[in-house]
Amino acid sequence: MRYMMSIMSDPQAEANTEMTPEIFEAMAAYNEELVKAGVLLAGDGLAPSAEATRVTFSNGRSTVTDGPFAEAKEFIAGYWIIQVSSPEEAVEWARRCPHPAEGDTTEMSLVLRRIMDTDDFGDEMPEELKERERELRAHNEHEA
Incomplete structure (x- = not known):
């Protein structure tokens, strides 16, 4: 099973978060x-929303x-x-993610979403499109 694990932020936190060497x-x-566990397929931080474009x-x-x-x-x-x-393994990896220390009121959340494979669409997706x-x-x- 593949999962996308996303760090969620808000505009206020983005503006006030200082990326330190410790982070x-x-x-x-x-x-x-x-x-080392062999579970990472890809991962990156994203540029600030000030550089984003919405279509x-x-x-x-x-x-x-x-x-x-x-x-x-x-x-x-x-x-x-x-x-x-x-x-359950996806949740366990999410729980291990570095997060604000006890006493730090900054809120951070991760969202886990399973990545669907073509077979997950069942008969709704025609077999030729799956192929x-x-x-x-x-x-x-x-x-x-």
Whole structure:
């Protein structure tokens, strides 16, 4: 099972969070733990929302809005793609993520979402489209 594990943040926390050498070290140690366990497939931190662009689709048109997005309550600040054997294992890895120490009132949350495979769509997705998706994914894995 593959999961996307996202660090969620809010605009206020993003503006007030100072990335210290200790935070970088804690994240590096966590990432090394994921690699040594053989569960990490990918992961990155994301640029601040001030550098983001939102493309919204409505009524057959698209609208482009540059960040930051003041109305956003939370957004993805970083992510990992992990491959684990169960939902419980995914939760266990999420619980190990570096987080604010006791007494620090900064709130941080992770969201775990299982990444669906083509077979998860059952009969809703025609078999020929599933095969096309499998071929595309195999091509991307070969290129990586």
